Amino acid sequence: MNEPSIPPEDEKRAQTLARELHDHNIHYYVHDSPVVSDAEYDRMMRELRALEEKHPALASPDSPTMRVGAPPLDSFEAFHHDPPMRSLENAVTEEEIAAFEERAKRFLLQTYDRNVETFDFTCEPKLDGLAVEVVYENGFFHSGGTRGNGISGEDITQNLKTVRGIPLRLRFPEGGPEPPAYLAVRGEVFMNRRGFQRLNRERLEKEEPPFANPRNAAAGSLRQLDSRITATRPLEVAFYAVGRVEGFIFHSQSHLLESLPKWGLPVSPVWRKCANLREAVEFYEELLKGREDAPYEQDGVVLKVDSTELQNELGSTSRAPRWAIAYKFPAKQETTQVEDIIFQVGRTGAITPVALMKPVRVGGVEVTRATLHNEDEMRRKDVRKGDHVLIQRAGDVIPEVVAVIEEKRPPDAEAVPMPGECPICATPAERPEGEAVVRCPNPTCPAVVRESLRHFASRRAMDIDGLGEKLVNQLVDSGLVREPADFFALSKEELASLERMGEKSAENLLEALDRAKKPTLARFIYSLGIRHVGEHIAEVLAERFGSVGDLSRADTETLVSVHEVGPQVAERILRFFSDANSRQMVENLLSAGVEPESPLKAADGGGGTAFSGLSFVLTGTLSGRSRSEAKAAIEAFGGRVSSSVSKNTSFLVAGERPGSKLKNAESLGVEILDEDAFERMLSREKGS
């Protein structure tokens, strides 16, 4: 029998899609400036997948569809590193950095009789993730592994293939240079703060334990035996070194960082070649100052002697190279003492133990409370009232207790039991079998109502400007608001009658409420607070159903047929829409004039906002908004925020004390907005 032949148009289409998807990955991950929307990218991917399913012969091993993961393994094979992947010496003070340079100079003088006055250093952020090596043969992804003990790690080829920033084939840039015939590149796989927070929110929605920090999340995601799980995790990569290379010579670290992106391999968007140690220390200080604003966690700066020749002369000790050092940022862990353990009731009724602590500064922020997550976690860590504890802040998450310092436990330290009833409404608490969470089952519990309303108004949900925690509390306490629709019926007089609320703020709030009446459907669905329906699932549902009505009428079968919606999520959605109270709550919102905007309509109507398709980069400090607020505002109007300036950047928003991005933007001819111009642009959007 003949093989069924593939229609030429299918073959051609598959090739085009594969090529374009490869290019889009490079735009996105290397240049940080995507040229198509995520939705368009997904559509192309689905089309290619369908073609490959129809004609399996089309599915080449480097097809972009291969990023979905392969069937689970029983265990990992070993992955050998040649030469070994070394670690880095650490320094925490400027003196230690100076001593490092002195040692290197002395070594060169004594061993080679070479007198070096100053070194050129290439400085990069020290990213906090998992070190990996990826091997390319003739430009094709071949295999990859973890660092392990430096000599051999685990072969995680399947998992690395799912990381979208790691090209499955290298680019051959026009005008060269061609990628090396053999290239082992080394770098860090990490999770940015946003991805980390989203993953943790999703895990909490699914009642799975959250990851303690982005590093653990990245490592845990990469070391999955089932690469299909890895494929769902928002992992990124930055390469910073090479192992064995054949057919190319890197003259310096800066040459390496310039070359890798040409072949489609991402490197850190920020790095600098410094002419001496003083400039390197300046770079450190700049990064330290911007630490909280960076999209990902960094635990310091790595200084590398730039010249490869000098690197080779300096060589390594058994542990670490003599030509590089990690200059670490101050720790974001501290110790303090637990003064009390209280219980908070969240919007799903979950009762969470919280440690109240003696105030302590952690990574520049004062901390007085830390979550203990749930009953099991509290027991496992055995945290008691009076204990001295190690706490940490990571990835902007709520501070948490890492461990108890048992040697310092006072004799009268007291374990606090979980309450048998809701601390707010005294309804007997429930802990469903197999769940870690104790809950207040009363849907009218004041805490549950209050938290649901806060969630509704919050930035990620309906994003009602000015409607924060305090005001929601006041509105609930005064009896003016019982359910979300009540917000929209508030009058200026009612608002102005509240304490600390002037006429002007009342007017502002009414305007904000008015603006909030046209949310995207995804935001609207998310704001309803259906359990297990996080931001991401809300987006998926909005794309699929296009209206609340259609979503509310979907049956189990239809729901689970939606990619990423499992039986648990489907059940929650069904339960929500079959409950008379929740249905009434949704209807009341629609009657109050809230009109969720369907993504389906937006797509074919081509409407969009003035910001859609525009890409912004932020630099310096704005007086009126934090970085994340500015970013949220841009995104709310359909714009996109990137971390570095490229020729595809539409606007650079420059606040006080702008960084080097300003120069970059000027040299690329990117339009620059000062804070006033930016605010005017935003208010035009709000008004329209």
Ligand code: IVH
């Ligand atoms: S260079 C010989 N550069 O830090 C060169 N390492 O403490 C060795 N790391 O295992 C590594 N960012 O996981 C280098 N820009 C960077 C880095 C970096 C993070 C990690 C890497 C390494 C560890 C050593």
